[in-house]
Amino acid sequence: xxxxxxxxxxxxxxxxxxxxxxxxxxxxxxxxxxxxxxxxxxxxxxxxxxxxxxxxxxxxxxxxxxxxxxxxxxxxxxxxxxxxxxxxxxxxxxxxxxxxxxxxxxxxxxxxxxxxxxxxxxxxxxxxxxxxxxxxxxxxxxxxxxxxxxxxxxxxxxxxxxxxxxxxxxxxxxxxxxxxxxxxxxxxxxxxxxxxxxxxxxxxxxxxxxxxxxxxxxxxxxxxxxxxxxxxxxxxxxxxxx
Amino acid sequence: xxxxxxxxxxxxxxxxxxxxxxxxxxxxxxxxxxxxxxxxxxxxxxxxxxxxxxxxxxxxxxxxxxxxxxxxxxxxxxxxxxxxxxxxxxxxxxxxxxxxxxxxxxxxxxxxxxxxxxxxxxxxxxxxxxxxxxxxxxxxxxxxxxxxxxxxxxxxxxxxxxxxxxxxxxxxxxxxxxxxxxxxxxxxxxxxxxxxxxxxxxxxxxxxxxxxxxxxxxxxxxxxxxxxxxxxxxxxxxxxxxxxxxxxxxxxxxxxxxxxxxxxxxxxxxxxxxxxxxxxxxxxxxxxxxxxxxxxxxxxxxxxxxxxxxxxxxxxxxxxxxxxxxxxxxxxxxxxxxxxxxxxxxxxxxxxxxxxxxxxxxxxxxxxxxxxxxxxxxxxxxxxxxxxxxxxxxxxxxxxxxxxxxxxxxxxxxxxxxxxx
Numbered sequence: 144x145x146x147x148x149x150x151x152x153x154x155x156x157x158x159x160x161x162x163x164x165x166x167x168x169x170x171x172x173x174x175x176x177x178x179x180x181x182x183x184x185x186x187x188x189x190x191x192x193x194x195x196x197x198x199x200x201x202x203x204x205x206x207x208x209x210x211x212x213x214x215x216x217x218x219x220x221x222x223x224x225x226x227x228x229x230x231x232x233x234x235x236x237x238x239x240x241x242x243x244x245x246x247x248x249x250x251x252x253x254x255x256x257x258x259x260x261x262x263x264x265x266x267x268x269x270x271x272x273x274x275x276x277x278x279x280x281x282x283x284x285x286x287x288x289x290x291x292x293x294x295x296x297x298x299x300x301x302x303x304x305x306x307x308x309x310x311x312x313x314x315x316x317x318x319x320x321x322x323x324x325x326x327x328x329x330x331x332x333x334x335x336x337x338x339x340x341x342x343x344x345x346x347x348x349x350x351x352x353x354x355x356x357x358x359x360x361x362x363x364x365x366x367x368x369x370x371x372x373x374x375x376x377x378x379x380x381x382x383x384x385x
Numbered sequence: 386x387x388x389x390x391x392x393x394x395x396x397x398x399x400x401x402x403x404x405x406x407x408x409x410x411x412x413x414x415x416x417x418x419x420x421x422x423x424x425x426x427x428x429x430x431x432x433x434x435x436x437x438x439x440x441x442x443x444x445x446x447x448x449x450x451x452x453x454x455x456x457x458x459x460x461x462x463x464x465x466x467x468x469x470x471x472x473x474x475x476x477x478x479x480x481x482x483x484x485x486x487x488x489x490x491x492x493x494x495x496x497x498x499x500x501x502x503x504x505x506x507x508x509x510x511x512x513x514x515x516x517x518x519x520x521x522x523x524x525x526x527x528x529x530x531x532x533x534x535x536x537x538x539x540x541x542x543x544x545x546x547x548x549x550x551x552x553x554x555x556x557x558x559x560x561x562x563x564x565x566x567x568x569x570x571x572x573x574x575x576x577x578x579x580x581x582x583x584x585x586x587x588x589x590x591x592x593x594x595x596x597x598x599x600x601x602x603x604x605x606x607x608x609x610x611x612x613x614x615x616x617x618x619x620x621x622x623x624x625x626x627x628x629x630x631x632x633x634x635x636x637x638x639x640x641x642x643x644x645x646x647x648x649x650x651x652x653x654x655x656x657x658x659x660x661x662x663x664x665x666x667x668x669x670x671x672x673x674x675x676x677x678x679x680x681x682x683x684x685x686x687x688x689x690x691x692x693x694x695x696x697x698x699x700x701x702x703x704x705x706x707x708x709x710x711x712x713x714x715x716x717x718x719x720x721x722x723x724x725x726x727x728x729x730x731x732x733x734x735x736x737x738x739x740x741x742x743x744x745x746x747x748x749x750x751x752x753x754x755x756x757x758x759x760x761x762x763x764x765x766x767x768x769x770x771x772x773x774x775x776x777x778x779x780x781x782x783x784x785x786x787x788x789x790x791x792x793x794x795x796x797x798x799x800x801x802x803x804x805x806x
Contacts, residue, residue: 175749175756181801182744185764357707375703382699383770385692 188378189339191229195236196267201274203291205231209328211298219349220342222328230331230340231270231324240267266323273320276312277301284310336376344374344381354379415479415519426520429513432663433506433579434655438463449473449527454500455607457593459536461500469526482521483514488556489546496546498536499554499593505581508559508574553594565673572670575663580655582671585611585647601674603731608804609646610735612728617676619785620727630668631661637748641715641722643757646736649748657750689780689788697777700770704762705778713782719757721747724782734789737775738797741766763801768794 170177194202209222209231219225234240241247242265254261264272278289285297293301304310305321312320331340333347335355341347347354353372362370373382416422430436441451450465468475474482477492484490489503497503506514534541559578561570576582588596588604603613603620615621622630625639632639634656637649644652656664702711705723709715713724723729729737739745742763749756766774768791775794779786 175746175754176758178744178746178756178758180743180746180806181761181763183761183764356703357705358702358711361711378765380699380703383696383703383773385696385769385773 186337186377188337189229189233191226191339191342194232196232196240196270197228197235197274200278200289200291201270202228202232204274204278204289205270205324207291207293207298208302208324209331211295211302212325212328213332219345222332224342225332225345226336226340226342227328227331230334230338231327233339234327234331235267235270241265266327269315269320269323273312273315273317273323276315277305277320280310280312336379341376344376344379347374347376415515415522417519417522419519422516422519423523424520425513426516426518428659429509429517429579430520431655431658432575433517433581434651435466435517436654437650438500439466446527446529447524448521449529450531451529456498456500456536457589457606458540461498462531462533462535464531464533465527465529466521467524467527467529468522469528472528472530473526474521475526479515479518482518483511486514486517487511487558489550489554496543496550498533498543498546499549502581502584504554504595505578505584507554507556508578510558513579549592549594553590553592566669568666568669569673571663572666572668576667576670580667582614582667586614599677601671602676603733605733605735607647608735608739608800608806610731610733611647612731612736613676614671615674615676616672617727620730620732621674621676622671622727623676624725624727627665627668627672630671631664634659634664634667635661635750636753637750638718638753640717642726642728643721643747645740645745645747649746652748652750689776693773693776693788694780696770697773697775698781700766700774701777701781704765705774708759713778713784718753719755723778723784725784729778730784730786732787734775734779734786734793735797737778738771738789738794739801741771741775742794742798743801763798768792768798 197205206223206228209227210224211222213219213222213225213227215221215224222228238244242260245260247263247265249263251261251263281288281290281293281301284301285293288297290298290301301310302321305312305317308318311317331338333350334340336342336344344354351369352374353370354375355377356372356375359370362368375382436447438452438454439448439450440446441449444451446467448466450463452463454461454463465473467473470476477485481492485492485497485501485503487503487507487509489497489499489501489507491497509517534543539545559574562573565573583595583601585604585606586601588599588602590596601614601621602617604611613621616623618624625633625641629639629641633642633644634652637644637652637657701709708720709723710720713722715722715724721728731737740759742761744759744761746758747756762771771794772789772791776788778784779789
């Protein structure tokens, strides 16, 4: 026999009522499609001044890190000069930093690989913890120096150790952190410059991607040819200047 | 709904009226049972677009007035023209009504502001004016007092309008031109009379009167430029066939163009509801309107600055060509053609700047309900960039119009920020 007490009943009724109130209310559109003059929802352009998430020490570590993942060479400037650290900082300060698009209310169980991230730790928390642990681990291993102060060979050694799980970070999975910062650096390098990375369209110029031209119809049938259009971004149009 | 309680009675009389032989249109007056006259009056209010001013959109009260009418001299409020005896025109005699419509005289001899297009309605026959009256008698009376005069001094002084009328108003019904076809004359009557096309499309002098020497050559009002609708091949309708004009007036769209802005409302309330024959007559008349000495002139002796054109071409390729295509021809019935477009080549660039800075929604009509819209580009293009791309569009593919400067863009941007519509 089911026993439901008064409080449970009222509680469940309240939830049912709440759910029914929040159920989708479709707008009724008559005549023509709705349209508002002057409406636009443009992305806000990231400017490279200051840090919104990292403290100075974290910022130094991330700048040093991205500059070893993408070192300056004849193909492109380094990850730091391309703004990858700025990109990561703004992302961590925004919705991505708190996994705003994810269900984050638990229960948290270890899932299969196919089930994607199952951790209650947000990217922002992950960076905060792992960067502190990285500097601590570097001090232990490299004579009291934090990651940013290491020479290139030592940085590469530390990064390689993270990648292969041989350089342990206290309290954090070093391989997971390596994967995270590598992916974020790649995203910063290749995303539109409006988000802070890919400064001066360096990455797109490197790979020959002409960017956000509206209309590529003239190129559809021109197979195996290099697109000669100049690289442009959402708000970066060196070709527009008089 | 003060008429509701009379319904049974009205039905009885209605039935009796149907049983009687039709008396025929009485040219001398109004017969409320002459449904042909009422229906003709209804059609004429559509042609005259009376609702555009006299119905407050969204109020649900047809012709009850109260809509603010923007003029260069201030804002007027359109009066209530329902048959309500105190706040409408129910107590007016037929002669008072006809005088207001065709002579600009209100009751008690006051002058109407020429925002009321009596300068055009004067060409109406008395028959048609009475038909309009008979229709307005048939609509529900609405009690809605409207304070019409809210103009600032000196325009608040109505007696000055008598002087204005002396200077600029030529009363008199339409005289057909015996050398033209009946269709042409019908078009002329509609366009120059009830249709009052020139109210928006004819340039005005400093006192708001038509510059009759530049009839239908375009005029800037309410944030737009009502384009030249003479037969000018570059800036007017010269490139459009009669069928193109009819399609535009009927559906808001034809194979190269789409209506937006103020014309959307005119289309919705008026031209889309007119008969195909009348639209064709108007088209035939407009196609016969000479553009005068300015016809088909290229804009200026000096070609636009090459650096501006080069930047404009890049911006066009990156932001515009996706819809309007590299050759400016757009997609028929979806994206307007800029190539050869009269709107684009108006000497006054207000409309093209308005559309680029604010975007535009084309009109939705029953035959063409899609109403494609264009997004705004104010967020991404600065004044120099707008000037460059607009100058490029106005001077490419055979187009020719004066270059647009960054300061013109800045002024238009400011004007649009101040407009709530």
